[in-house]
Amino acid sequence: MKSKKSNISTLDQFKDKHYGKKGTAKRNKLDAGYEDFKVGALLYEARIEKGLTQEELAEKVGTTKSYISKIENNMKEARISTLQKIIELGLDGHLELSIKL
Numbered sequence: 001m002k003s004k005k006s007n008i009s010t011l012d013q014f015k016d017k018h019y020g021k022k023g024t025a026k027r028n029k030l031d032a033g034y035e036d037f038k039v040g041a042l043l044y045e046a047r048i049e050k051g052l053t054q055e056e057l058a059e060k061v062g063t064t065k066s067y068i069s070k071i072e073n074n075m076k077e078a079r080i081s082t083l084q085k086i087i088e089l090g091l092d093g094h095l096e097l098s099i100k101l
Contacts, residue, residue: 003037004083009101037074046091 010015019027047057047068054072055065066083068086070076078086080097 033074040072041077042073043068043083043086046073046087046093050091052090055088057090061086 015030019030021027024030040070047054050057052060053065054068058065058068061068063086067076071078071086080095084095089096
């Protein structure tokens with residue numbers, strides 16, 4: 001029996017093919033955008049897990065529903081100190097950062 005060639009590729013293979021190898025300008029822009037998106041998605045998931053609306057979270061932190069929405073939807077970048085405040089005061093959590101070289 002002859003096996004068919006697989007059209008499946010990994011995410012990195014896809015990005016290499018369509019955006020270039022790591023370190024190229026187009027790929028760096030893609031990867032940076034993903035990191036911004038990931039922060040908003042993580043914040044959204046944590047807020048939902050805590051059972052809070054955007055308005056309730058904003059009140060706990062002393063900001064606006066609009067600001068929380070903009071972070072969650074990747075329309076606004078938040079400073080690390082602001083994220084820490086949202087996570088610690090608003091979600092009763094702890095922000096952890098890491099650096100990978």
